[in-house]
Amino acid sequence: MGWIRHSAGRHPQLGPLETRLLGMLSQRRDATVRELLSSAQVDAAYTTVMTTLDRLYKKGFLDRSLDAVSRAFRYRLKQGERHLYRAVLGNDLHHLLQTAADPSLPVSFLVDAVTEHDPALLEDLRRAVERKRQQLRRRKKP
Amino acid sequence: MSYLLRGALLSSAAFFLAYVFLSLGVAGAWPLLRKRAAAWSASLLYGLRALPPAGALLFVAGFVVPAFLCLEPQGTDERFGIPGIALASAGLLMVAWGTVSALLASWQTARFVASCPKTGLRRLEGSAGACAVEVVSAKPLFVVAGIHRPKLLISQQAVRLLDENEMRVAVRHELAHARFRDNLKKLALRAARFPFLSGLERSWMQAAELEADDAAAVDACGALDLASALLKIAGASSPAPLPHLAMSLVPGTQPALQARVQRLLAWQPRLPSPPRRGRALLFFFFAVLALTAGYAPLLRHVHELGELLVR
Numbered sequence: 001m002g003w004i005r006h007s008a009g010r011h012p013q014l015g016p017l018e019t020r021l022l023g024m025l026s027q028r029r030d031a032t033v034r035e036l037l038s039s040a041q042v043d044a045a046y047t048t049v050m051t052t053l054d055r056l057y058k059k060g061f062l063d064r065s066l067d068a069v070s071r072a073f074r075y076r077l078k079q080g081e082r083h084l085y086r087a088v089l090g091n092d093l094h095h096l097l098q099t100a101a102d103p104s105l106p107v108s109f110l111v112d113a114v115t116e117h118d119p120a121l122l123e124d125l126r127r128a129v130e131r132k133r134q135q136l137r138r139r140k141k142p
Numbered sequence: 143m144s145y146l147l148r149g150a151l152l153s154s155a156a157f158f159l160a161y162v163f164l165s166l167g168v169a170g171a172w173p174l175l176r177k178r179a180a181a182w183s184a185s186l187l188y189g190l191r192a193l194p195p196a197g198a199l200l201f202v203a204g205f206v207v208p209a210f211l212c213l214e215p216q217g218t219d220e221r222f223g224i225p226g227i228a229l230a231s232a233g234l235l236m237v238a239w240g241t242v243s244a245l246l247a248s249w250q251t252a253r254f255v256a257s258c259p260k261t262g263l264r265r266l267e268g269s270a271g272a273c274a275v276e277v278v279s280a281k282p283l284f285v286v287a288g289i290h291r292p293k294l295l296i297s298q299q300a301v302r303l304l305d306e307n308e309m310r311v312a313v314r315h316e317l318a319h320a321r322f323r324d325n326l327k328k329l330a331l332r333a334a335r336f337p338f339l340s341g342l343e344r345s346w347m348q349a350a351e352l353e354a355d356d357a358a359a360v361d362a363c364g365a366l367d368l369a370s371a372l373l374k375i376a377g378a379s380s381p382a383p384l385p386h387l388a389m390s391l392v393p394g395t396q397p398a399l400q401a402r403v404q405r406l407l408a409w410q411p412r413l414p415s416p417p418r419r420g421r422a423l424l425f426f427f428f429a430v431l432a433l434t435a436g437y438a439p440l441l442r443h444v445h446e447l448g449e450l451l452v453r
Contacts, residue, residue, distance in 0.1 A: 119377065121400065122377040125403045125404075126370070126373050126377075128403075128407055129366055129369045129373065129403070129407065132366055132407050133363075133366050136362055136363065
């Protein structure tokens with residue numbers, strides 16, 4: 001619970017790369033810097049990823065151990081994904097609700113964001129429906 | 143303690159134990175069944191979800207109460223032990239909590255329907271008592287709400303978005319929900335809530351949507367019209383918050399919507415399934431036979447278990 005206390009107390013600000021790396025580590029049990037880079041999901045230099053992981057470790061989000069084969073640090077989430085979101089989002093949401101004049105406003109925007117559909121996907125599906133409609137029309141014509 | 147009070151407490155304790163036992167059994171089996179259940183009908187999924195409360199009720203009505211009435215002597219002054227009283231109280235609390243939840247859901251839904259500013263009202267043919275009510279809403283709304291004489295609520299924005307064919311098939315979809323009594327089924331689930339069964343409930347909801355899609359899309363053109371209506375309503379803006387006892391045209395998450403549209407795109411005429419009534423009747427006959435043969439010894443066992451429970 002150390003890092004949860006830490007995050008609740010000091011309200012850690014996570015950058016885009018930090019969030020991305022935490023997300024990648026939540027999808028796998030553990031990983032070294034090289035393994036994260038080889039997955040091609042992150043576009044950054046080796047030293048940048050190494051420094052960022054080290055910072056996350058110092059912030060208390062990650063655990064690390066020395067890999068016997070590669071002699072590099074192997075990082076893993078200190079707590080599960082659920083705890084990670086609770087610590088990061090819970091703190092931010094609490095701050096948001098505390099500072100809002102009308103607390104229902106951020107909540108309604110949150111519901112909108114969660115239930116909104118991806119416009120690009122809807123457009124793809126709409127095109128597929130139109131293609132199918134044209135196929136049907138062609139088939140009906142003698 | 144009076145004879146009737148003892149019977150009521152015993153029934154409540156037995157109901158609680160059977161309900162929790164069956165619910166945990168279904169919740170434990172669900173992760174193993176989930177993949178196979180993707181092909182199950184909405185009725186089968188709902189049957190599985192309704193098994194714990196229905197099974198517990200049947201157990202109490204079919205075994206516990208008859209065993210008590212037949213085998214418990216009236217004159218005895220038996221006392222209920224602390225575990226028995228605790229179980230009976232838990233059963234009563236559970237029933238009370240379920241009743242309050244169901245009443246609140248009904249009240250919230252009735253309030254939602256009443257608060258929608260209505261601009262037009264027209265009765266639809268073959269709509270199982272449901273009537274279409276056009277309402278003003280800032281967000282697109284296409285929903286059938288309520289249990290007794292359910293209301294079909296369509297916002298003016300939705301009316302503007304959909305063309306005539308899309309509107310017809312979307313209305314058919316919502317009326318299918320009314321015909322299948324999906325809101326009544328939801329009410330029953332509100333009354334019989336259990337913490338680990340939400341995944342099964344979500345699967346039932348998705349299957350119910352597919353079943354309503356099948357009922358609405360009677361041909362390939364209808365399927366495309368429905369897919370188009372779904373995409374228009376989903377794309378217009380985020381949905382309005384809905385009450386518990388309502389079925390919306392576009393509920394749920396993006397993957398669920400995508401799956402529905404892709405299924406409608408691949409629409410094929412349904413072949414009539416071979417009748418399985420003979421096999422079901424045979425199973426029912428043997429089940430009744432086995433129960434009749436073993437009923438008296440079963441009642442004795444249930445009574446003995448009841449005695450153990452209350453001491």
